[in-house]
Amino acid sequence: MTIIRRRTISRGITIAACAALGSTVVACSSDSTPAAPGPSTVADNELLEQYGVGIPQELVNIAMLPYADNMMLSIGMANGWFEEVGIDVGPEKYVSISDEQQIPLLLSGDYDLTSVYGPNMVRNAQGAPSIKVFNFIDVTSGLAILAAPNSGKSSVSDLMDKGTSFEDAVSAVMDEMNGTRFASDDVGAHRSFLEAIYGIGNFSQEDFASVQVVDDSQMLILARGGQLDYAKPIGAVQTAELIEDGWYPVIGLQDLIENLPAGDPRAVSGLGHVGHSADEAWIEENHDTVLRVSSVAFRIVDAVLADIENGTTEALDTLVPVIESAASIDTSADALRIVFEEIGPFAAFEDQADWWVDTESPYYYKATYNEQIKSAQQAGVITDPDFDASDFIIADDIYAELVEYKEKYEALLPQAAGLSGDQATLTEIAATQYQNRNYLDAARILDAAVNGAPA
Template sequence: MTESEELFSDFVPSAGGEIPDATVPFSMWPYGDTTIGYIGIEEGFFGDVGITLSPEEGQTQLTDVTPGLLLSGELDVVVDYIPTMVQRYEEQPEIQMVQVLNSFIGNYVLAAPDRDATSVEEYVDEGMSFEDATAAVIADMDGATVALSADVASARNLLDGMLQIGGGSVESFGSLESLDDTQIVQLAQGEGVDYTLVSGAAQSIQLLDMGFEPVFGFEQMANNLPTGSDFTALGIGHVGLSVTDEYLDENLETILRFMSVYWRIIDYIETEPDQALAISLPYLNAATGYELTVEESAVLFQDFYQLISFDAAEEFFNDPENPLGLSAIYDAQIAAAQASGVLSDGVVVEDFVVAQQLYDLMVELKDDYEDLAADSSADDGTLAAAAAQASNRNYLDAYRILAAAE
């Protein structure tokens, strides 16, 4: 039996076909990918599985506040970010990520419109190797004014990785300024910068609207370098939902229902993006002060966030060749944290991310439901009620409804 199978191997769904009520104090973060929970609130998805959020209308809190509120018991579920969890694991080992929602791949080197720059992909299409194409992009930046985000490390990691791959140096730039993302956008508005590396997706959208073009990014690294490359791994991050280990032990079925809501939200975004994102966009704009359009919001999910649906989770967790998969990214990030003394030896990602085990459990519940449905003698109303839950990714209660009718 694998470790994944062992963790929840003794789980038995509760008896009965009724979905119990549960109140869950919950907070999102004020970003494009982390406010999609408002879609579930407005569409009644949480209520469909018996969950009432507290506050019912939803809320956002800042990223550095939610872990403390989770540990104090003021919140039961929060949005979280695995690279940050790596850094704080030694101080907050009680926090566990139960569901991974998306990959953030949105750091790019953006060239000003008057540069008429060629991207690394275009150079590769002309027949260059990835390394030579990267060197060509760097050569195009000779003497240029470059603005680098000071907000998070990923932008610097992208620049350093590009220079190492292409054999370049910052010495070839005309200047390199480290600024916050807002200052970089202001500089671009005044036509005072040739290339930018911002960390925020919303600021990238603003720059793209000005005509800036992406010439290099982590996605290109992932597509061209070996799986698990440090260059790629140190710039990719994944957002998800976290709880405390105590809450997980005591509220497993509530967590499974909560996860089903987010898989349903992701299905909605992937099938009807404009309709779905029009629901969450006002909350994002209100929380951030931006004025993004639905079309710009859709670009965020096309170019910056790769959603991990229920169907996509199998590849994310279990495909060793997936360059954006859980082990490919976090084996490297954990090794870097251990080398710098942030993490103790022996820590592995499964110590604080149990999302794969819970996904595997939901797959098992899906299989059990489908086995029951194939031979069930339940009446049409019961079969329809179970099928409705299954279509909403709530395989726990789809199974429970049919099991109670046997």
């Protein structure tokens, strides 16, 4: 089987000068000694090397933005999952950087890869054309207006479950807001969300009895003091805190995404994904490493989804101290579970076909980002009239390549039945890598078990 390689990335003009960094990089680790590559920690790597399928040990310098879903790679760091695919994380584990530092630090080579928020890349894509997004792990679709506990306010989803049409459900929910007290943030994408639901529901913000535009900390004080009927925080953790207090969503971005046409600007203007990015030169030189990093990311998603499904906190417990230190907040594994289940849901590897393969899906990446690019072009942020989401997102090709390795492993599996000796051991190693979403090495190792001989 021929393995797909990602599209050739045309080299853009390198930015002549990066913005000066205005703040110090924050690290949660107290170990200030840079990590250095050492002997491979991959199990049975000596045997793998005998058969020409050893997993090389690579040092990868990783930084993350100080938000819960952006810090997810820390779960893999805490559990040693990077080491299991031959990656030493440097220069320290759990390094947090600000949004403003992300692009300059990648361009300067201080870090090999960072976490990234999709809409931010729209803003930065033309100015930093060499930075590419190579995977997504979640979709931030939990933007919503919450109603006070025990208020009895209707929600769009409940009304639609009873047979009400989408438009009528939105109108009914908005009608109940007439004469009530509302608090909101003042974020641009969030204003677009409000304008969308006001338009669908034939509602005006003036129909509220009072509207307060405040930060999340003040909003929580007002909400807990009984001074609000509805609230729309900006932060996922703060939204989760209100949900834990009994507040509940009555209308949200998810309602728009599921009920408006794919790519409708009323829905996708507020939609964003969290993933990981690197400079194209580093990606080209470290292609297999990119696949292995992505495998760890998908393994982390599986662990978080298992916590959500089982009501456990095994993976989330390792994230709590990291996000608390990076973002200077107090949170809990239970609050993070709410964030990842209701506000920024993760997508398992198989489910990501909706993002990368199914062009009719409302979650297809071009439906989201080409609409945001259009808005950026209208605002003069992007001046290239032919700019496309594929100019800065290559995750669709990375995903397709991982699918092919997965299929290659599965096609070889019947031939591995009944093997013995080294071949049986190789088959077991391959099965472990496959289970851990490392489809690259699973396919390589199983191929050696079935067809190979010691080098």
